[in-house]
Amino acid sequence: MDKHDFVIRFAGEGGQGLVTSADALSRAAAHAGYFVQTHSTFPSQIMGGPASSQVRISTTPVLSSGDGVDVLVALNQYAYDHHHQDLNAGGVTIYNAEEYELPEGGDYFGIKADELAKSTGNARAANMVSIGAVANLIDFDLVQIDAFITQRFTRGRAGDDEIIAANIKAVRLGAEVATNAGFKVGKLHAPDPPDYEQIVITGNAALSLGATAAGLEFYVGYPISPATTVLIWMENNLWGEGRFVHQVASEIEAINAILGAGFAGKKAMTATAGPGFSLMSEGLGLAWMAEIPLVVVDVQRGGPATGLPTKSEQSDLYTCMHPAHGDIKMPVLAPGTIEECFYAGALSVNWAERYQGPVILLSEFGLAERGENIRRPELSAISTESRTLVNEEDTGKRYDSWDGTTPLPGMPIPGGRGAYVANGSEHDEIGDTTHLPRHHIRLTERRFKKLDLLNGAHYEIENADADVIIMPWGSSKGPAREAYDRLLASGENVGWLYSVALHPLPDEVKNVLASADKIIVPELNYLGQWSSLLRQEGYKAESITQYTGLPFRPADLVVSIRERIDVGVTA
Numbered sequence: 065m066d067k068h069d070f071v072i073r074f075a076g077e078g079g080q081g082l083v084t085s086a087d088a089l090s091r092a093a094a095h096a097g098y099f100v101q102t103h104s105t106f107p108s109q110i111m112g113g114p115a116s117s118q119v120r121i122s123t124t125p126v127l128s129s130g131d132g133v134d135v136l137v138a139l140n141q142y143a144y145d146h147h148h149q150d151l152n153a154g155g156v157t158i159y160n161a162e163e164y165e166l167p168e169g170g171d172y173f174g175i176k177a178d179e180l181a182k183s184t185g186n187a188r189a190a191n192m193v194s195i196g197a198v199a200n201l202i203d204f205d206l207v208q209i210d211a212f213i214t215q216r217f218t219r220g221r222a223g224d225d226e227i228i229a230a231n232i233k234a235v236r237l238g239a240e241v242a243t244n245a246g247f248k249v250g251k252l253h254a255p256d257p258p259d260y261e262q263i264v265i266t267g268n269a270a271l272s273l274g275a276t277a278a279g280l281e282f283y284v285g286y287p288i289s290p291a292t293t294v295l296i297w298m299e300n301n302l303w304g305e306g307r308f309v310h311q312v313a314s315e316i317e318a319i320n321a322i323l324g325a326g327f328a329g330k331k332a333m334t335a336t337a338g339p340g341f342s343l344m345s346e347g348l349g350l351a352w353m354a355e356i357p358l359v360v361v362d363v364q365r366g367g368p369a370t371g372l373p374t375k376s377e378q379s380d381l382y383t384c385m386h387p388a389h390g391d392i393k394m395p396v397l398a399p400g401t402i403e404e405c406f407y408a409g410a411l412s413v414n415w416a417e418r419y420q421g422p423v424i425l426l427s428e429f430g431l432a433e434r435g436e437n438i439r440r441p442e443l444s445a446i447s448t449e450s451r452t453l454v455n456e457e458d459t460g461k462r463y464d465s466w467d468g469t470t471p472l473p474g475m476p477i478p479g480g481r482g483a484y485v486a487n488g489s490e491h492d493e494i495g496d497t498t499h500l501p502r503h504h505i506r507l508t509e510r511r512f513k514k515l516d517l518l519n520g521a522h523y524e525i526e527n528a529d530a531d532v533i534i535m536p537w538g539s540s541k542g543p544a545r546e547a548y549d550r551l552l553a554s555g556e557n558v559g560w561l562y563s564v565a566l567h568p569l570p571d572e573v574k575n576v577l578a579s580a581d582k583i584i585v586p587e588l589n590y591l592g593q594w595s596s597l598l599r600q601e602g603y604k605a606e607s608i609t610q611y612t613g614l615p616f617r618p619a620d621l622v623v624s625i626r627e628r629i630d631v632g633v634t635a
Contacts, residue, residue, distance in 0.1 A: 131620075158197050333361065
């Protein structure tokens, strides 16, 4: 029977090539014209510990990691014991027969991938043996895998042909084992590729690419999971005249460095995770007070403290909205898909320049290293904004009162026209320290009024007059969207509301929120942070929370939402 969607999970321990296997299968499927999405979970140590990586392959765009697993490749007993319960009906496990044995008669068969790989002359081809067995189970065309292997290993080096031949042979050996086992999970339906060019990219790479497309010039960062790959991407790609990348010694050094760069006229960014973001609090307060453009990316992980460095949570929202003491509420962009990561990366840089202040780009582990195929962005089409600079007609009063009816006063650049003081103390029109109430009043109002300049973020509104509105944020968008589509198909009266910009919210989104009788917010935290913030604004919001370190399953959300709207739940 043809199936349009399969989930394949590789499980074992860190260092066994699980991520490599899922990535290779996803790229082979994308190369063949399918839509893919990967998801990994692993411990924080470099080697060892329980880990898994999976790929969802579909004939239509993939929204989530799915509800269950169709094929499980379990490389040790622990992996089998803890993952086989996730198998869908008719699912099959491929177990590592070199590591352990299972009794006869189950929905599984063994494979000796290492031994078979060695027989090809390439001991490193064990993952291709497993991929061949998986491909046979879902009736995936092996020729497509051959094409991917040929493309992957054609590098203009001596020995390329031998490596290609060994990997193709490994795929065939794995497929042969699966054939002899006699199992089939289904037949993957022929792909229906889109009529546009695609790329497979991770969330961290996408936001980095977007930021550079918008003219990012200065990046510094301190390694911290799951933000480190932003630093690595920048080191490999942000180069050329006028551009600078550096690994600093701490998160405090990072925020101070981009403060200096922003003050000096550079488009500047750093990326960190929750613990590092906490250390940046004072610097972010200074950037807000002195009105210095910069971008801080917070790739969320489980917390507090060290918490769950390699798991996903959406639990930094309170901190990102109000990262410093005093009256402050930062602009926050929170993309929910890999494609949105790209455009949010560009928009964050433009927003910082537009309103002359700090912007928070809020991502999370569930997006950071997730691979997905998206429409290839047209980099030349990305708008690039730059801050307004002082000119000969300016009065030199950079911090003059501003109510939005006139252009924002230009920002001086050191060494140029219009010298001023970038002061963390409350200040007068030219930046000199003052404690006079009238200055604090007018500049507090100026700093918040500037937020009105920030627009252009993606949002979605459907069935706005429904009894119940579903409003996810960040990476919970995909599972929530699958749940929403299933609820609609079953006749439920539900609406959909989503915004990449969490602050400031688009006016169109606020209008729907104001009229809704019930807003349900799926989010990965304990406190229900987004619904709490919405209730502060007078909106009737409540959360469906999860804090396992793992993404929502659409089926679970369907059940939870039905319970909230007082509709009977069917088994």
